[in-house]
Amino acid sequence: MNFELTTEEERLQQQVQQFTEKRLKPGVVERDETSEFPLEAFKEFGKMGMYGLCYPTAFGGTGTGYLPYILAVEEVSKVDASFGIAFSVNTSLYGGSIMYSTATDEQKKRFLSPIASGQAIGSFGLTEASAGSDAAGQQTIATKDGEDYILNGTKIFNTNGPLADYTVIYALADPSIGTKSMCAFVVEKGMEGFHVGKLENKMGIRSAKVSEMVLSNVRVSADRMIAKPGEGFKLAMQTLDGGRIGVGAQALGIAEGAFDIAVEYMKQREQFGKPIFKQQYLAFKMAELYTDIEKAKLVLYKAACLKQAGKPFTTAAAIAKLTCTDVAMKVTTECVQMLGGNGYMKEYHVERMMRDAKITQIYEGTNEIQKLVISGGLFRRKK
Ligand code: CAA
Numbered sequence: 001m002n003f004e005l006t007t008e009e010e011r012l013q014q015q016v017q018q019f020t021e022k023r024l025k026p027g028v029v030e031r032d033e034t035s036e037f038p039l040e041a042f043k044e045f046g047k048m049g050m051y052g053l054c055y056p057t058a059f060g061g062t063g064t065g066y067l068p069y070i071l072a073v074e075e076v077s078k079v080d081a082s083f084g085i086a087f088s089v090n091t092s093l094y095g096g097s098i099m100y101s102t103a104t105d106e107q108k109k110r111f112l113s114p115i116a117s118g119q120a121i122g123s124f125g126l127t128e129a130s131a132g133s134d135a136a137g138q139q140t141i142a143t144k145d146g147e148d149y150i151l152n153g154t155k156i157f158n159t160n161g162p163l164a165d166y167t168v169i170y171a172l173a174d175p176s177i178g179t180k181s182m183c184a185f186v187v188e189k190g191m192e193g194f195h196v197g198k199l200e201n202k203m204g205i206r207s208a209k210v211s212e213m214v215l216s217n218v219r220v221s222a223d224r225m226i227a228k229p230g231e232g233f234k235l236a237m238q239t240l241d242g243g244r245i246g247v248g249a250q251a252l253g254i255a256e257g258a259f260d261i262a263v264e265y266m267k268q269r270e271q272f273g274k275p276i277f278k279q280q281y282l283a284f285k286m287a288e289l290y291t292d293i294e295k296a297k298l299v300l301y302k303a304a305c306l307k308q309a310g311k312p313f314t315t316a317a318a319i320a321k322l323t324c325t326d327v328a329m330k331v332t333t334e335c336v337q338m339l340g341g342n343g344y345m346k347e348y349h350v351e352r353m354m355r356d357a358k359i360t361q362i363y364e365g366t367n368e369i370q371k372l373v374i375s376g377g378l379f380r381r382k383k
Contacts, residue, residue, distance in 0.1 A: 005071070012053075012068050016075035019045060024080040031082070031207040032352050037163065038207065042086060045076075046118020051091050054308075055099060060113030066242075066308040067301060070249045074300075077253025078260070081356035082208040084253055085363075088246030089159040090115060093364075094122025096239035097168040097184060103226040111166060111186045111226065123164035124243075125155035125187075125213055126236050133369050135236060136179040140215065142171040149173075149225065151185065151218040154197065157363070161211040162196045165189050169215065170236055173229035182232030185224045193218040204355035241314050242307060243364045244321035248300045251321075251328035251360040255293055258335040258353040262286065265339050265348075282338065289331045296320075296327040315377035322370040325360035332357045 005013070023041040031038060045051075053069040055061025069091060077084030098112040114120035131137035140153025151171055161167070167187050174181035187194050197212025227235045263286065266277035277283050300323075303316035332354035336343035343350050361367045 008064075009068055009071055012064075013071055013075055015048070016050075016072050019048070020076050020079040024076065024083055028080050029346050029349070029352070031080075032346070033206075035201075035206045037086070037209050038080075038083060039163065042083065042121070043118065045083075045087070049118065050087070051095070051118050052116030054091065055095060055112060055116045058105070059099070059108050060116035066245070067304040070245055070300065070304040073246050073249035074253040074256070077250040078257035080207070081250055081254050081257075081353070082205045084250040085205055085208050085247070085359075086160055086163075088243065088250055089124055090122050092243040092246040093124035093239055094160075094164075094166065094168055096242045097124060097235060098186070098226060100238050100242075101184065101226040101235050102228065102231060107223065107226060115166065120165035121160055121163050123158050123160040123167040123213070124239070125158055125161075125167050125169040127155060127157045128153065129156055133366055136182075136233060138170060138172050138179075138182060139175075140169065140171040141175060142173050142183055142185065144173070145219070147222055149185065149220050149222065151187065151193075151215040151220060153215050155213045155215075157200065157210055158213045159208055159210050159363075161213045162199065162209045167194075167213060168226070169213075170227075170232050179233045181229040182227075182236070183225060183229045184227035184232045184235055185220050186226060187215070187218060187220060187224070191218055191220070202359070204352070204357070204359055206355075240364055241317045244317040244370070245300065245303045245307060245313075247360055247364045248296075248303070248317075248320040248324035251324040251357060252293070252296050252300055254353050254357050254360070255289075255296070255324070255328040255331040258332045258350045259286075259289060259293060261348065261350055262335040262338045265342070269339075285334060285338070289334055292327045292330060296324045299323050315374055318365070318370040318373040318377075321365065322367050322374070325357070325367060328357040328360055329354075 049062045050072055052061030053064040054066045056063050073084055073088050115122040142149045142151050168184055169187050170184050172181050173183050193216040195214050197214045200210040269276050300320045303313055303320040306313035306316050335350045336354050342348050
């Protein structure tokens, strides 16, 4: 067991820190107000090879590893959690759907390389109005028509939906047998019948673009099918296992970002004739939060290392997601309190971080679903 990051991993962290200072910190409060996504910065980050860190060079990636990818999500999320989730969905959920599918290498090159190399943006279409926690309750249908399939349905809460060049769509080939016929396709922006629906107006991660994606008789050729009927549900689950480590990293980054702000504030802010960190109650509170952050980091990196080593990681990913997101909610709420009235004001950032933290307990499997996965691992599966 080695608790040290490698020199390369530390260098990557510094590279991402420099990027976030220069490209994400300026305007982060304004983007929260206007819900404007920093598209140019997102493209620039892609050109740095960040969306391909965990994918092989044969499919447009850099083959660096899953832990480095997780470190990068954590770093950007310290400053801009909206950017963090756009990064994670692009890489883990779109990229993962292609990478872990039974698609041919040719399909993987075609559909993963543009995303991994940062030339295009990806999105993941699983959730529907009646298929949230119960991901098996799909109503999007893929009807075979000659050599092609015709897709009909509406996906909701699609992160990156309005920005995406490529979207993975999960659908049922035969509703009479439900999940056993779930399959997946890659659909591209501009295809006839495929359009952006309602744009969501959110409590947090306000500059991330999240929308409905509507499919009305979208004709797709069979070479766009990446999971055959029957393979779709497992692919979605395996992909979400990876995605949950990404959300854990986003949440940990949010917690650390808020914590760092509170530490600096407590050194400057004086009340009752001394800096407030000299109040033992507040210092102990910070010690408790720091301990929570360190614990969360351990389970997060463990899950990433297991995935990187090709070992079973479903339970570890659920533990990481559950732990990091609960810690993010606790730490950000306490940091708002720590900054008092200033903590409630937008220019101090921590109130935004508290709003951003909330969704991490909900998306990519609510924390109640994570407990279901963890208990399932204990009592049913052997992972
Ligand atoms: N890996 C591989 N296979 C898996 C698996 C995993 N992690 N989990 C389940 N499976 C397999 C099972 O082994 C089983 O296979 P068999 O039929 O061969 O036995 C099959 O899938 C069905 O498994 P379950 O009976 O456990 O399935 P279920 O219907 O009870 O659902 C669930 C399980 C864990 C509750 C699942 O529905 C789930 O994860 N729900 C949450 C959905 C979710 O996370 N949605 C987020 C969408 S993305 C998002 O948030 C948007 C965004 O942009 C950020």
